[in-house]
Amino acid sequence: MLRLRELMPALLAGFALFGLALGGLSYALGRSDLASTAWLVSGLVVLIALLTEIVRSVLSGKVGVDAIAALSIGVALLLGETLAAAIVAMMYAGGQQLESFAEGRARRDMTALLGRVARTAMVYRGADLASVPIEALKPGDRALMRSGEVIPVDGRVLAGAIELDLSALTGEPLPVRFLQGAEVPSGATVVGAPFDLLVLRDSAASTYANIVRLVENAQKSRAPMVRLADRYALAFLALTLVLAGLAYGFSQDATRALAVLVVATPCPLILAVPVAVISGMSRAAAHGVLIKGGGGLEALAAVKVVVLDKTGTLTAGRPEVGEIRCCPGFGPDDILRLAASLDQASGHITAEALVRAAVGRGLHLDLPEDIRESAGSGIEGLVDGRRVTVGGGGFVASRLAPGELLPRQTVPVETAVVAVAIDGRGAGHILLSDQVREDAGQTVDAFRAVGIMRLVMASGDRSDIVVEAAARLGLDAAHGDLTPERKVAVIEAERLHGPVMMVGDGVNDAPALAVADVGIAIGARGSAASSETADVVLLVDDLSRLPQAVAIAKRARFIAVQSAVAGLVLSGGAMVAAAFGYLTPVRGALLQEVIDVAVILNALRALRRAG
Template sequence: MPDFLQPTRLRESLPVLLAGLALLCLVGGGLLYIAEYPQLAAKAWFIGGAAVLVVLVIDILRALLNGRMGVDAIAALSIGVGLALDENLAAAIVAVMYAGGQLLESFAEGRARRDMTALLGRVSRTAMLYRGTSLESVSIEALKPQDRILVRKGEVVPVDGRLLAATAVLDLSALTGESLPVPIAIGAEVPSGATVLGDAFDLLVLRESKESTYAGIVRLVEQAQASRAPMARLADRYALVFLGITLLLAGGAWWWSGEATRALAVLVVATPCPLILAVPVAVIAGMSRAASHGVLVKTAGALEALAAVTTVVVDKTGTVTSARPEVSDVRAEAGFTADDVLALAASLDQASSHVAAEALVRAATARGLTLTLPQSVVEDPGRGLSGRVGDRQIVLGGSGYVLTKLSDGSAFTRAGVDSGTAVVAVGIDGHAAGLILLSDPIRTDAGATIAAFRAGGVRRIVMASGDRTDVAEKASSTLALDAVAGDLTPEGKVDLIRQEKLGGVVMMVGDGVNDAPALALADVGVAIGARGSAASSEAADVVLLADDLSRLPLACGIARRSRKIARQSAVAGLVLSGGAMVLAALGYLAPVQGALLQEVIDVAVILNALRALRG
C-alpha cells in the first residue's frame, strides 16, 4: 500500500484533501458559471458541499458515540439546508469555509505543538556496548544497569548513566530549554536525551531504557498531547446551548419573513463556533511555550489550574534546599585515613543513582583521588549498597544499616555530629571505617522564586518538610515564607494540602517518593525532575525539566496569559458571530455574504489564539 494511503497518514492528510476538494469544486463551479454552464456549475458546487457534508456527518456520529455534541452540527445543517434549497453556491462556500477552518486549526495546533513534538523525535535506538575490550552495537532495550557504553560526539545519550570520563560537554536544550552547552564532570549523572557536543566518553548505565529520563519525558509529552482542557470540554456543553439559540433564531427568521434563505443565512453565519476553535489552540500554544522553557505541563487541565494558583506549598529538600548535597567533612576511624574512606566510598557510589552518590564522587574528584570501577554491587533501595572496589569489600549507607553488615562489632564515633546532619557511614572489609558528613544548602534561586510568585499573585507560600520543625525553620529563616510545617510524614503532607485547599487553588512542589500522595491531591502537583520511574513525576500534573525553580512563576504567567487569550478569543468570536446572526435574521446578510463574514471571524480568533506562543 502506498505510504500516503496508510490509515495514519490518511487521517493526517484528510483536512488537506477535504479542503482541496471543496475549493476545487467552488472555483471550478465559478469558472463553469462564467463560461455560461450554470447547470454544470451547480453540480460542481453540489459535489463540493456533499463531500464535506458526508465527512461532517461521520464526525458528528463519532462524537455522539463518545458522548459529545458540538457546533459541527450547525455546519452540517447549513450545508444540508443549502443543498436542499438549491442554494448550491452557498453550500459550497460553507463547505470551503468549514474545511478550510479545520485545516487552519490543524495547522495552528501543529505549530503550537512544535516544541513538545520535537522531544519525540530524539529517541536513540542503539548503543555501543563494551564486550571485554571490543565494542558491539546493541539495541537500547538490551542495556542493563552496570553496563559500560561509549557515547560518541554528535550522538544522543541513549540511557541515564554516570560519566566515567574526566569531563563532557552536553546540549540539554531538548530536556531543559537550556540554550548554552553544559559541561559535566566525572562522576556526575548524564540524562538520556542530551546531545554530545564534545569528545566521546564512556558511560556507566544506571537505569534501563524504559526507566530513563528521556523515556519518562516522552510518556509525559504523549499524555499531554492527548489531553483536553476543562475549558474545551465546557465549550462542548456551551455548543448545545449555542446550537439551540441558532435553531431558534433561524426558525424565527423563517417564520417571520416566510423566506427559507433567511434561516439558511443564520445557519451559515453561525458556522463554526469560534469557542471551539480558539480554546484548544490557545491552550496547546500555552503548553508548548511552557515546554520550551523546561516546564512540561502534562494535561491541558493542569495548564488552566496553573493559571489560578493562589497558594504554593514547597517541599524542603530539593525545592527550598538544593537537593545537591555537598561533602562538608570526612571523619575516619582509627586505622583509616579520610582520603581512603572517601575514595573507596565514591568508587562504590559510581554505581548508585542516589542523590548523595554524586556528592561523594564530586568531592573525591575535587580532591584528586583515584576512583576504581566497582564490582558485584548490590543496592538495598533507601538503605545502602555494598560491593567490591579492587580487593576491598565496601558497604555504605545509614550507620544502622552499615553496622548490621560489619563482622567485628565495631561502632562509629558520632561525637560532635549534629543530630540533624546527613551522614553516610562507610564500612571497609567488615570494619567501621568512617563517617562522611553532608550539607544541603539553600537553593540560590529560592528567594527570587518566592518573590516572583508573590508578584504573580500568589497569596500564601508554605514550606513542608519531614525534618524536625526546628531544622526546617532554620533552613528557611532567610526566606519570606508564610508558614513552615515540620515533622511531616507523607500522610501529614496530604493533610496539609487538604487544609490549604480550603483557602484557594494549591500548587504543591516536591521531588521525592514521599511527596507523591500530596502531589496527587494538590490542584497542581509539580515534580522536580523528569525521571520516568519516579513516583513524584507520575503523580504530578507538571514536571520541571530544568533544575531551575524560577521557571515555575514563569509557567504560571504563561498559563494565565494563555487562559486570558483563550477567553478573549472565544468571547470576541461569539459576540461577532451573534451580531452577524441577528443581521442575517433581519435580512441584511445573504447566505454567501454571511459565509464570507464568518470565515473572517474564524481566521481572526485562531490567529489571536496563536498569540499564546509569544510574549
C-alpha cells in the same frame, strides 16, 4: 489508515477550494450550469465526510456544532443555494485544516522530543565494542557515547570533562559542561569529545523515556475548559436552531433561516480553546516546564497558594562533602575513594556528591562489581577486591561483621551523614551539607509578582531548621517534622486560602503532590514517584522557571477565554443580523470565515512571549 486520517483535513480543504474556484471560473465564463454543478459536488463531498465524522462522534457519546455545518450545507443544497453550500463546505474544511495546522505549530516544542529516542548504543563487552538495542542496557554496563549521539539512558561520566546539549530537555540553548562522576540525563546530545558512560538505569526507567511518556499523555489529554466548550457547543447548537426557526417563522423565508445556520458554522469556542491551551503547554515546555495536560495548565493559572518542600526544592539538592570522620585503621582519602568508586553505580543524590568530591581531590576511581542497591537505604559491592557498603547508619550496621559497631555521631544543623563500611568493618562517616538555593529569594519574589498570595514551607526536616529557613526567605508559614500524611494535612488546610500548588522532589512528596490542586515535581526521572504523580514536571533544576510557567498558564487561559467570547459575540451578532435579513447566506458564510480565522490567530498568541 492513521496517516490517511491525519491527511484528511488537508485533502478535504483542497477539494473544497478546488470546487469553489472551478465554479467561480465557470460562472465568470458564462457557464452558470457548470458552476452550479461544481459547487454542488464540492458541497456534497464535504457533507458526506462531515456526516461520517458526526456519526463517529455520536457513537462515542459526543455531539458538537459540526451538526450545524452539516445542516447548513444540506439545507443550502436543498434550496438550490449551491454557492452558499460550497462556501460553507470550504469554510468547514478550511477551518479544520487551519485548526490542525495551528495545533501542529503549537505542539512543535513538545513533539520535538518524540523523534529523538535513541535505538542502539555501543557497549563494551570485554575488550570489544558491540552495538546493542537500548532495551538491553543494564545498570553497571559501560557504553561509549560519540559526538552527535543522543544519550539513551541515564548514566555517569566515567572520565574527563564533557559537553552536552540539553536544549530538548530544558530549553537551555548553550551546551552544559559535566565533569567526571557527574550524572547525565538521557535525551541529551553529545556535542564534545566521545566519553565512556556508566549506565545507572535501564531505558524504561530513565529520564528521557519518562519525558516521552509524559508528553504522549499530555497530547492525548483534554482540558476541562475544552470539555466545557463541548457543553457550550450543545447550548449554541440549540440556540442556533431556535433562532433559525424564529427567522423562518416570522418571515416565511427559508433563506433567512439558512443564513442564520451559515453564520453559526463552526463555533469559535470549539476552534479557539484547544489551540490556546496547547499553545500555552508548548510555550511552557520551551521553558523546561512540562505540563502533563490541559487540565494542569488551567489549574496552574488559578493557583493562589504555593507549598514548597525544603530539601531539594528550596535547598540546592546538591550536597557537598564536608568533614570525613574516620574509624581507627582508615584514612579519609581511602574512605572517600572506595565509597565514591562504589557510588558511581548509584543514582542517589548523595552518590554524585561523593563522586564529585573524590574527583575534585584527584583520587582514582575503580569500576565497582557485584553491585546490590537498596533504594533509599544504601549500596554495597566490590571495589578493587574489597567489599564496600555505603548508606544510612542502620543499613551499614546491618552489614557489619559480628562484634563490629559504628560509633554514634553528633552533627551540626542541616548536615547529612553517610556511613561507610569496608570488608565488614566500620570505616567512618562522611558529612554532607545542603544550602538554601541562591535564587530562592528571587523565586519567592517572582511568585508574588505573578499573583501568588501565600507561600508556605512544608518539610520533614526538624522544625527549628524549617522555621529559620522560611523566615530567611520571607515565607508566610513553615511546618517541619512532617510525615507524608501530615504534608497532605497541610495541603488541605491551605486550601482555605485558595487553589494550592505543591512543589516537591522526593517519594515522600508524592501523596501531597497528588492531593494538591497542582502538583509540581522537580526532575523527570522515571523511577521517581513524584514525577508520576505530579501534574507538572520541572525538567531543569531551576525554580525560577515555575513563576514563568504560572504566568504562561494565566496568559494562555486569558487568551482562550478572550478568543472564545469574542468569537461568540461576533457570531451571535451576525446571526441576529441574518435573522433580520441583513445578511444573505453567501455574505454570512464569508463573514463567519473571517471570524473563525481571527479567533484562531488570536489563540496562537499564547505561543509568543508576552509583550
